[in-house]
Amino acid sequence: MNLTKWSIDKYNLTEEEMKLTLGSYVPKTIKANDFFLKEGEICNYIGYVTKGLLRSYFYDDQANEITTSFFPESTLIIALDSFNNRAPSKEFIKAIEDSELSVVSYLRQMELYQLIPAWNQICKDLGDIKIGEMLNRTENFQTLTAAERYQRFCKEYPQLLQRVNLGYIASYIGVDNATLSRIRKKK
Amino acid sequence: MNLTKWSIDKYNLTEEEMKLTLGSYVPKTIKANDFFLKEGEICNYIGYVTKGLLRSYFYDDQANEITTSFFPESTLIIALDSFNNRAPSKEFIKAIEDSELSVVSYLRQMELYQLIPAWNQICKDLGDIKIGEMLNRTENFQTLTAAERYQRFCKEYPQLLQRVNLGYIASYIGVDNATLSRIRKKK
DNA sequence: TAACGATTTTGACTTTTGTCAAAAGATCAT
DNA sequence: ATGATCTTTTGACAAAAGTCAAAATCGTTA
Numbered sequence: 001m002n003l004t005k006w007s008i009d010k011y012n013l014t015e016e017e018m019k020l021t022l023g024s025y026v027p028k029t030i031k032a033n034d035f036f037l038k039e040g041e042i043c044n045y046i047g048y049v050t051k052g053l054l055r056s057y058f059y060d061d062q063a064n065e066i067t068t069s070f071f072p073e074s075t076l077i078i079a080l081d082s083f084n085n086r087a088p089s090k091e092f093i094k095a096i097e098d099s100e101l102s103v104v105s106y107l108r109q110m111e112l113y114q115l116i117p118a119w120n121q122i123c124k125d126l127g128d129i130k131i132g133e134m135l136n137r138t139e140n141f142q143t144l145t146a147a148e149r150y151q152r153f154c155k156e157y158p159q160l161l162q163r164v165n166l167g168y169i170a171s172y173i174g175v176d177n178a179t180l181s182r183i184r185k186k187k
Numbered sequence: 188m189n190l191t192k193w194s195i196d197k198y199n200l201t202e203e204e205m206k207l208t209l210g211s212y213v214p215k216t217i218k219a220n221d222f223f224l225k226e227g228e229i230c231n232y233i234g235y236v237t238k239g240l241l242r243s244y245f246y247d248d249q250a251n252e253i254t255t256s257f258f259p260e261s262t263l264i265i266a267l268d269s270f271n272n273r274a275p276s277k278e279f280i281k282a283i284e285d286s287e288l289s290v291v292s293y294l295r296q297m298e299l300y301q302l303i304p305a306w307n308q309i310c311k312d313l314g315d316i317k318i319g320e321m322l323n324r325t326e327n328f329q330t331l332t333a334a335e336r337y338q339r340f341c342k343e344y345p346q347l348l349q350r351v352n353l354g355y356i357a358s359y360i361g362v363d364n365a366t367l368s369r370i371r372k373k374k
Numbered sequence: 375t376a377a378c379g380a381t382t383t384t385g386a387c388t389t390t391t392g393t394c395a396a397a398a399g400a401t402c403a404t
Numbered sequence: 405a406t407g408a409t410c411t412t413t414t415g416a417c418a419a420a421a422g423t424c425a426a427a428a429t430c431g432t433t434a
Contacts, residue, residue: 060330068325081322084315120307127314128271134321135268141328142361143247146391165411174329176392181413333421352381366421368383
């Protein structure tokens with residue numbers, strides 16, 4: 001979830017609330033190829049990426065890695081289904097580059113909801129952003145060809161283009177590896 | 188958003204809160220082919236379908252109708268982007284069959300958040316359900332062929348199969364009309 | 375019921391995308 | 405630097421999906 005234009009400032013937290021919030025988030029570093037979360041684990045942390053890049057993926061029935069999200073700087077990491085439903089994750093979340101996060105535990109985050117009323121609104125707004133992103137993603141799949149989806153990806157995430165394997169992008173936009181290679185050659 | 192297994196009961200609203208909630212939702216009937224919402228309007232109501240069937244759709248750049256959701260009985264109707272962001276809707280929501288809803292206005296719903304703490308949790312849970320549905324939908328597009336997406340649709344929404352035009356289903360699963368017809372013939 | 379309009383199917387064809395395997399290019403650890 | 409490994413490209417082909425137009429079906433209404 002990209003939060004470049006989002007800011008906690010607009011919620012007018014009191015100094016006390018802000019201190020409580022910031023104190024709840026602790027730094028964590030993850031080296032390239034290490035995991036933020038493994039399949040089967042319950043997602044117990046929300047992470048905010050301050051540096052680096054991670055991705056989430058699962059394995060389909062033919063054991064292909066299917067990338068579901070990229071998490072560059074200024075994004076929130078969370079395995080939504082797992083975190084929300086306290087259920088084992090179907091996804092892995094793995095660092096592509098050495099990364100630095102701020103993380104908060106599930107329990108602590110629940111306490112923030114109790115202690116700081118504005119957090120309910122923050123949560124609602126973050127959910128809205130996420131839903132907007134997903135609606136857009138679905139629309140792309142419904143109406144665009146593979147080549148068009150790739151073009152959209154390039155426009156939307158130009159920074160990622162240089163930083164991730166093409167294979168990750170291919171599965172993210174739902175095309176075969178070889179097909180993406182040919183799409184790229186054509187233009 | 189299908190709420191067949193969801194119930195407001197589990198939130199232990201007080202008698203007072205329940206009365207307030209139920210009193211906020213008023214009945215509304217929509218005849219087949221009439222609109223719950225038109226493109227450009229701001230979605231000012233949430234609706235709960237008690238009878239009938241509606242669908243949401245937009246027009247792509249070639250002026251094709253692209254169906255984005257079906258709303259049979261026991262589902263919540265809402266144009267998420269419009270309702271949440273108070274922005275003009277890009278979608279139409281139109282009744283396929285004569286339908287009966289319970290609706291609540293945006294303002295009233297906001298009051299419920301204020302007046303009844305549990306509504307924050309309800310909202311969060313409904314959002315989670317919606318997000319789960321959308322993750323699933325995206326996964327289908329990423330990993331399944333057109334034929335497989337159709338099979339999934341049939342399994343997931345058997346009731347709809349008899350009630351909606353095939354063209355609506357075709358655009359919902361992202362295939363051409365003629366292609367869907369051929370997929371159906373094959374098996 | 376006849377007739378109109380909308381929906382669905384079908385045919386003939388083209389384009390897009392996938393598959394499999396091999397070659398070419400990068401990258402990384404030693 | 406140099407294998408070893410991983411990623412990307414390419415070729416030859418097959419399968420899937422789209423396009424366009426016409427026919428067949430279905431529903432509705434005059």
